[in-house]
Amino acid sequence: MTTGLGAPSAPPTRAEYCVIACAEAWRDAGEILASPMGVIPSVGARLARRTFAPDLLLTDGEALLVDPDGTVEGWLPYRQHLTWVTGGRRHVMMGAGQIDRYGNQNISCIGDWARPTRQLLGVRGAPVNTLNNPTSYWIPRHSRRVFVERVDLVCGVGYDRAAEHPESARFHRIPRVVSDLGVFDFDTPDRSMRLASLHPGVTLDQVGEATGFALTVPQEVPYTREPTPRELELIREVIDPGNTRATEVGT
Amino acid sequence: MGDKTMTADEAVARLASGMTLGIGGWGSRRKPMALVRALLRSPITDLTVVSYGGPDVGMLAAAGRIRTLVTAFVTLDSIPLEPHYRAARERGALELREVDEAMFLWGLTAAANRLPFLPVRAGIGSDVMRAGPALRTVTSPYDDGETFVAMPALRMDAALVHVSRADRQGNGQYLGPDPYFDDLFCAAADTAYLSCERIVDTAELTKAAPPQTLLVGRHTVTGVVEAPNGAHFTSCAPDYGRDEAFQKQYASMPWARFTARFLDGDEQAYRSAVQAWHEAEGS
Numbered sequence: 450m451t452t453g454l455g456a457p458s459a460p461p462t463r464a465e466y467c468v469i470a471c472a473e474a475w476r477d478a479g480e481i482l483a484s485p486m487g488v489i490p491s492v493g494a495r496l497a498r499r500t501f502a503p504d505l506l507l508t509d510g511e512a513l514l515v516d517p518d519g520t521v522e523g524w525l526p527y528r529q530h531l532t533w534v535t536g537g538r539r540h541v542m543m544g545a546g547q548i549d550r551y552g553n554q555n556i557s558c559i560g561d562w563a564r565p566t567r568q569l570l571g572v573r574g575a576p577v578n579t580l581n582n583p584t585s586y587w588i589p590r591h592s593r594r595v596f597v598e599r600v601d602l603v604c605g606v607g608y609d610r611a612a613e614h615p616e617s618a619r620f621h622r623i624p625r626v627v628s629d630l631g632v633f634d635f636d637t638p639d640r641s642m643r644l645a646s647l648h649p650g651v652t653l654d655q656v657g658e659a660t661g662f663a664l665t666v667p668q669e670v671p672y673t674r675e676p677t678p679r680e681l682e683l684i685r686e687v688i689d690p691g692n693t694r695a696t697e698v699g700t
Numbered sequence: 701m702g703d704k705t706m707t708a709d710e711a712v713a714r715l716a717s718g719m720t721l722g723i724g725g726w727g728s729r730r731k732p733m734a735l736v737r738a739l740l741r742s743p744i745t746d747l748t749v750v751s752y753g754g755p756d757v758g759m760l761a762a763a764g765r766i767r768t769l770v771t772a773f774v775t776l777d778s779i780p781l782e783p784h785y786r787a788a789r790e791r792g793a794l795e796l797r798e799v800d801e802a803m804f805l806w807g808l809t810a811a812a813n814r815l816p817f818l819p820v821r822a823g824i825g826s827d828v829m830r831a832g833p834a835l836r837t838v839t840s841p842y843d844d845g846e847t848f849v850a851m852p853a854l855r856m857d858a859a860l861v862h863v864s865r866a867d868r869q870g871n872g873q874y875l876g877p878d879p880y881f882d883d884l885f886c887a888a889a890d891t892a893y894l895s896c897e898r899i900v901d902t903a904e905l906t907k908a909a910p911p912q913t914l915l916v917g918r919h920t921v922t923g924v925v926e927a928p929n930g931a932h933f934t935s936c937a938p939d940y941g942r943d944e945a946f947q948k949q950y951a952s953m954p955w956a957r958f959t960a961r962f963l964d965g966d967e968q969a970y971r972s973a974v975q976a977w978h979e980a981e982g983s
Contacts, residue, residue: 512877526878527726531802535821557798558789562831568789570780571753571773577802577822606825616846617824 464694484541554605575604591628593661608640708738711893720748724861724882732862734930761788807854811888819848859889866896870921876937886920895927
């Protein structure tokens, strides 16, 4: 592998595999809004826009729609943002304090809702997101504390809950969960979580140890794909030259 | 046309304990903090607060003024979790009616339109239905037959909002990129108190800015308060950004000490104390 300058480049870091795994969520997404929450999903969305999802819409994190160079191409205040959600023209990648085997997600509180042991953010837009536009999740530190048997409060609706309300949940879709260990989907008969790929350098045992429920593991588990030389160059030299991705996932 | 100007203390004097109070802005952005500080100086308590929550909620919760909170989140943005709100929740100090961001918007919209509720495709399947025992569903009367949450109107006794400019009659102008939901808060409340960075003549409002920046209409406003730096320490773009250093101080200092140092006097005393703090910190 070489950089644009012809010097050999360092091999991909774990953070960079995570960027690729997040970017892939928006492949061929068309003219929809990418709403990444967190550093690595943001780098991933910008990488997707610059490569295999050129029609994607990006925000500046406030009220403006911007192209990869920062040129303003639209206005998207919170109120309109919510209309895009309910209109379905968006794929959000949210965080999760807890997530379970069916993709139920919690960012509200830990413990009893009436008097929590730990108050978190609140439900935010997770209920509306999950009933209206594709919702993926990004978890920078895969652990049994996050991947739990049962979440304390369902904010983002998972596949089992969605199945109980087939009409209201007809737009429900959780394309993927990306963590620092691998990529997960719900491509199983009962829509429970499945290991879709391991990031290079991660073992099956590591994932099993860090997950608080039994994952579906296929016979052959592929590795998360390698970034192309061009993608590595874009990540390192254009999109995230300050290496902020390393603050979210270390080596 | 009536001159609606008044001081923050005069605005708060028109409020009463037990009221339902809406607070505009979003997270730690363009919050009517001068009005919140005036509220903290008053004896008013037992409030139902309706807010996309930031330090407004944190301060009122820390001071024990909130009986019920209606919200989708409470955050300081650059500091994700509001420490004083967290502490209040973890000691069971307030009742929470937790709704989703879109449900909240439809509640405001219903109230502004004098509707009892609006249908929303949010909440079903999630635990906001468990958290909000008063929530009902409604079935579409058309062929699709879909079931929605019937989000009840969030009608309020009073709304507090902060904008960049206003005239003396209560026409309010925002100059930042996002209106948030401030006009809806004003329209959804029986009375509304609008603070602003600067009061200007009506003609001045559209001299340098387009008419679509006129966010809040005077027909929805009861009182206008000139409050320079009135959103401090939250942001009020483009007039100023968030005072991150001071926000950090707010988030890390015990509430009693913060109150004693910054909130015991009037708004002028607050400004002086903040300035003295910045000078001492060299920030």
